[in-house]
Amino acid sequence: MAENRQNRSRRDFLKRLGWGGASAVGMMAMAPLNAFGRPDEQPADPGKMSIRENRRTGDKVSLLGYGMMRLPTNNRTINQEMVNQEVDYALSHGVNYFDTAPIYHGGHSEEAVGLALSRHPRDKYFVATKLSNFGRNQWNLESAKQMYQRSMELLKVDYIDYYLLHNVGGKGKAEFKERFEDNGILEYFQQERKAGRIRNLGFSFHGSIETFDYLVDNNDDFEWDFVQIQMNYIDWRHANAQRGNTDAEYLYNKLEKAGIQCVIMEPLLGGRLANVPEDVKSMLTEVRPADSPARWAFRWVGSHSNILTVLSGMTTMEVLQENVATYSPLEACSDSEFALMEKIADKMNGVPVVPCTYCKYCMPCGFGLNIPENFAIYNKAVTDGVLPLPDKTAPDYQERLETVNKLFQKGLNKKQWATKCTDCEACLPKCPQHIRIPNQMGRIAEILRKR
Ligand code: SF4
Numbered sequence: 001m002a003e004n005r006q007n008r009s010r011r012d013f014l015k016r017l018g019w020g021g022a023s024a025v026g027m028m029a030m031a032p033l034n035a036f037g038r039p040d041e042q043p044a045d046p047g048k049m050s051i052r053e054n055r056r057t058g059d060k061v062s063l064l065g066y067g068m069m070r071l072p073t074n075n076r077t078i079n080q081e082m083v084n085q086e087v088d089y090a091l092s093h094g095v096n097y098f099d100t101a102p103i104y105h106g107g108h109s110e111e112a113v114g115l116a117l118s119r120h121p122r123d124k125y126f127v128a129t130k131l132s133n134f135g136r137n138q139w140n141l142e143s144a145k146q147m148y149q150r151s152m153e154l155l156k157v158d159y160i161d162y163y164l165l166h167n168v169g170g171k172g173k174a175e176f177k178e179r180f181e182d183n184g185i186l187e188y189f190q191q192e193r194k195a196g197r198i199r200n201l202g203f204s205f206h207g208s209i210e211t212f213d214y215l216v217d218n219n220d221d222f223e224w225d226f227v228q229i230q231m232n233y234i235d236w237r238h239a240n241a242q243r244g245n246t247d248a249e250y251l252y253n254k255l256e257k258a259g260i261q262c263v264i265m266e267p268l269l270g271g272r273l274a275n276v277p278e279d280v281k282s283m284l285t286e287v288r289p290a291d292s293p294a295r296w297a298f299r300w301v302g303s304h305s306n307i308l309t310v311l312s313g314m315t316t317m318e319v320l321q322e323n324v325a326t327y328s329p330l331e332a333c334s335d336s337e338f339a340l341m342e343k344i345a346d347k348m349n350g351v352p353v354v355p356c357t358y359c360k361y362c363m364p365c366g367f368g369l370n371i372p373e374n375f376a377i378y379n380k381a382v383t384d385g386v387l388p389l390p391d392k393t394a395p396d397y398q399e400r401l402e403t404v405n406k407l408f409q410k411g412l413n414k415k416q417w418a419t420k421c422t423d424c425e426a427c428l429p430k431c432p433q434h435i436r437i438p439n440q441m442g443r444i445a446e447i448l449r450k451r
């Protein structure tokens with residue numbers, strides 16, 4: 001069999017470290033690992049963004065990547081002026097990886113990203129976009145080519161640095177074959193990579209272990225350059241228990257062993273880890289009083305060495321500035337901090353929130369519901385300790401019911417409430433977190449109707 005490109009690049013990488021000659025897997029055991037199996041971080045320049053090297057292309061990628069799915073808006077349209085300012089700030093502070101997709105922001109993200117980035121020299125940034133062929137009618141080569149070429153036009157580029165098959169994994173290996181392999185789509189993108197118009201080819205993953213194993217175990221044929229996975233301190237060991245996704249620990253370790261670098265999405269689990277319950281916040285501030293829960297979550301993810309970049313959907317300049325500061329440079333978690341986060345993950349796993357990451361793939365709802373916002377408000381009530389409701393006889397029962405109602409009235413027009421869900425199930429197959437949306441809407445509606 002022809003030599004695998006990944007193995008070759010891994011060996012080159014090890015050679016650069018002066019470890020050439022033995023097998024890559026064997027050599028991994030010689031890295032200076034700490035008790036958690038992570039090579040210790042190298043000291044970085046104070047105030048400078050931490051950088052990770054793409055072991056195949058040598059790209060020097062910023063540890064913080066900009067996820068362009070939650071851009072600032074004005075009356076629901078993207079605020080281009082603000083996007084430009086944020087992109088300029090990011091670039092001038094060392095952030096050079098920008099991740100978008102044809103479906104983000106109702107199809108307008110790529111255009112906004114192209115407008116913002118094209119004001120800068122092409123060699124100053126890496127742009128990532130995806131084949132978001134979610135509808136069955138798009139599972140053909142012609143549609144894939146159109147989507148890909150349209151991405152290039154909107155992004156104003158003649159090559160794409162990181163191209164991904166979007167949201168792979170849902171219904172198993174058979175679906176992957178039908179969606180990407182049997183119709184020649186994957187082969188086409190592999191040729192585009194050969195031609196240099198795609199510099200790195202990968203996939204973003206949510207879902208069944210069977211598909212993941214198939215894609216990684218057969219990497220001699222696929223030759224993935226990178227894989228994007230959902231990883232944060234809760235999903236490390238609780239993704240499976242919470243919603244039938246594969247635990248990040250499994251995904252990360254398998255990719256590391258296969259010599260494939262990861263791009264990370266959802267480091268804050270859709271914002272949930274920035275807004276942790278009060279008792280968890282106290283556990284964190286006791287150790288580092290000045291650090292926000294979001295900073296803890298970013299430090300935890302960034303402390304894993306097989307990561308190329310950590311994506312964050314940063315809407316406001318304040319959030320961007322905080323995240324830039326967190327990784328300028330990364331201060332890796334100590335072993336005791338890792339142990340603390342593990343304890344917190346176990347504790348938070350028992351909190352009955354809906355594991356929505358606010359990706360909006362389920363939108364629009366044909367009946368006008370704002371699905372992710374219903375979940376966000378419900379989750380806030382849970383993390384604030386208002387929900388679940390106590391027994392009817394509890395002295396604060398009525399007060400808590402009122403608080404939930406007020407939260408919904410403040411956050412959403414009544415036409416968008418869970419109470420309007422018709423149980424049509426159109427949203428069900430679209431959710432990468434496998435949330436039973438109509439069931440959850442039913443639960444929320446039941447609470448709202450109690451008043
Ligand atoms: S099941 Fe409910 S939330 Fe989902 S699309 Fe239908 S009405 Fe909207």
Ligand code: SF4
Pocket residue numbers: 355356357358359360361362363371372375430431432433434435437
């Ligand atoms: S319900 Fe699912 S698809 Fe909809 S925003 Fe939440 S995670 Fe995304």
